[in-house]
Amino acid sequence: MFSEKIKALSKIPRPNLPLVNLKGKHPLIDTAIDKLALREYDLPLHKSEDSKFLVLLVGLMSFLAVLAFTGAFTLSAMSARWSSGLENKVTVEILAETREGLLRSDAAVKEDTQKIAKILSQSPIVKTVDIMDEKEIHDLIAPWIGKDLSLTDVPLPGLIAVELRSGTKPEQLAKLTRDIEDASRSANLSTHQDWLADLVRLTGTLQLVALVIAAIIGITTITAISGGTRTRMAIHREEVELLHLIGATDRYIARQFQRHALVLALKGAVAGTLSGLLIALIVALLPGNSDSSLTPQITLGAAHYIFLLLLPLLAGILAATTARFTVLRALARMP
Amino acid sequence: MIKFENVAIRYDSGPDVLQNVNFTLAPGSYHFLSGPSGAGKSSLMSLLYLGRKPSSGKVTMFDRDIGAAPREALFPLRQRIGVVFQDFRLLDHLSAFDNVALPLRIIGRPEAEIRSHVGELLDWVGLGKDKQSLPPTLSGGQQQRIAVARAVIARPRLLLADEPTGNLDDEIGYRLMGLFEQLSRMGTTIVIATHNQQMIEKFGHPRLVLENGSVTVIDETQGKKIRNVF
Numbered sequence: 001m002f003s004e005k006i007k008a009l010s011k012i013p014r015p016n017l018p019l020v021n022l023k024g025k026h027p028l029i030d031t032a033i034d035k036l037a038l039r040e041y042d043l044p045l046h047k048s049e050d051s052k053f054l055v056l057l058v059g060l061m062s063f064l065a066v067l068a069f070t071g072a073f074t075l076s077a078m079s080a081r082w083s084s085g086l087e088n089k090v091t092v093e094i095l096a097e098t099r100e101g102l103l104r105s106d107a108a109v110k111e112d113t114q115k116i117a118k119i120l121s122q123s124p125i126v127k128t129v130d131i132m133d134e135k136e137i138h139d140l141i142a143p144w145i146g147k148d149l150s151l152t153d154v155p156l157p158g159l160i161a162v163e164l165r166s167g168t169k170p171e172q173l174a175k176l177t178r179d180i181e182d183a184s185r186s187a188n189l190s191t192h193q194d195w196l197a198d199l200v201r202l203t204g205t206l207q208l209v210a211l212v213i214a215a216i217i218g219i220t221t222i223t224a225i226s227g228g229t230r231t232r233m234a235i236h237r238e239e240v241e242l243l244h245l246i247g248a249t250d251r252y253i254a255r256q257f258q259r260h261a262l263v264l265a266l267k268g269a270v271a272g273t274l275s276g277l278l279i280a281l282i283v284a285l286l287p288g289n290s291d292s293s294l295t296p297q298i299t300l301g302a303a304h305y306i307f308l309l310l311l312p313l314l315a316g317i318l319a320a321t322t323a324r325f326t327v328l329r330a331l332a333r334m335p
Numbered sequence: 336m337i338k339f340e341n342v343a344i345r346y347d348s349g350p351d352v353l354q355n356v357n358f359t360l361a362p363g364s365y366h367f368l369s370g371p372s373g374a375g376k377s378s379l380m381s382l383l384y385l386g387r388k389p390s391s392g393k394v395t396m397f398d399r400d401i402g403a404a405p406r407e408a409l410f411p412l413r414q415r416i417g418v419v420f421q422d423f424r425l426l427d428h429l430s431a432f433d434n435v436a437l438p439l440r441i442i443g444r445p446e447a448e449i450r451s452h453v454g455e456l457l458d459w460v461g462l463g464k465d466k467q468s469l470p471p472t473l474s475g476g477q478q479q480r481i482a483v484a485r486a487v488i489a490r491p492r493l494l495l496a497d498e499p500t501g502n503l504d505d506e507i508g509y510r511l512m513g514l515f516e517q518l519s520r521m522g523t524t525i526v527i528a529t530h531n532q533q534m535i536e537k538f539g540h541p542r543l544v545l546e547n548g549s550v551t552v553i554d555e556t557q558g559k560k561i562r563n564v565f
Contacts, residue, residue, distance in 0.1 A: 044427075242426070246414075250410075
């Protein structure tokens, strides 16, 4: 009875890769199957218990990689926005007090402001000059002094927003600074470079951290795939030896592991990448993700999306290459 | 031409399992290999199918000194050898068809040719209806026929078979022996390891007799008994 059941089972067609079922339908399909080695694995790799673990691991790693790269791209865009937003912009402040600490009259400050604005307007490197009115200045300093304070209670400095012509050289700017300081001892020109440099340095560091995280993810993936491949080599040692005895070269055997790793990595990476992109999209659409120039805004460009969508392919190549080299190195130690 | 000169095998630092083995197998020759259990038959077979290198002495196969050949040089040599292992060593997850097709795929034959040749051979050994069956679902005799088909499918220049008819009924056993005869006439060197005295006598080919780790060649067709001849 039992042997009959076993024999009946043997008649059930075995599951195969879809393309394998097309064998014999057309010579071109046969050639493709042949070249791509899309038939059944010669080694029972697809039955390895750790296959699901590898898919899960690559999936998680791809998910984290998408988030890390999204972070890096966002910071890069933010840094560029800050830089371009303040590029060629300088501010001239006419202090409300003398250098000795004495308060100056409102009229003196206004007079100096007009004088400096005239000098600025005549400078060949200046594109626009905008004297900020009292309300604008009050709005600017309100966070520090409070909105309820009357404008007459505190002396306000004079502020002039200046846009320089592009291509302004540092020595030209230095000359303008000297001219302004000569015209009024209370005037001083700020280029924003100091604090802007700090911010750019900060975003650069954060970007680097994101890229290091992506690199760690890559190294972890390589290590896991290499370890998994060595385990599968040990599990299927007898079959590998048999293939060798039949005449299989190391490269032939490595191709089996390579293809297996490629398929598993692609499965995991596609799922992980799409999940990561979904999360990034949700975060981008959150109401808090405003367009303030100082808060991170997830706005990925087409090139970024293409790069992120190519991650599964990169993961597949990484997995296949890792498996190949691991197997070739292990086989070289066999008789 | 296969030539063994003063060949010895030892495992690690143990004693010699084979010692001072000398013989020559001409292309197209047909030999039975016999001897008591533990005489070193498996070790000699592993040397012949290039599963290992000699501990000392010289083995020449297909004009290559096997002991001196680099690892990579052994792959193409193994592709010229067909082996029927005593325990068959089939790949259980592959169908009968794919098991037999393996040597052809390894040497890169086109799928169309593989389909035609493998199908034909499986029909010939009586497994035409079991092409897609997995080995564990087949009987010992059927598995043995798959193993024989796998060994001969690529027309090897050396065919080694360890008890190739042990699980077969007389009819299919003699049919396979006939196939080996045919391959021999086509130039394949045949070495059949067997304890089946009846078969040895019926086919009357020269014998390589293993005893206490050394080989004696007995060629009764020419009325000769030669020890360690090459």
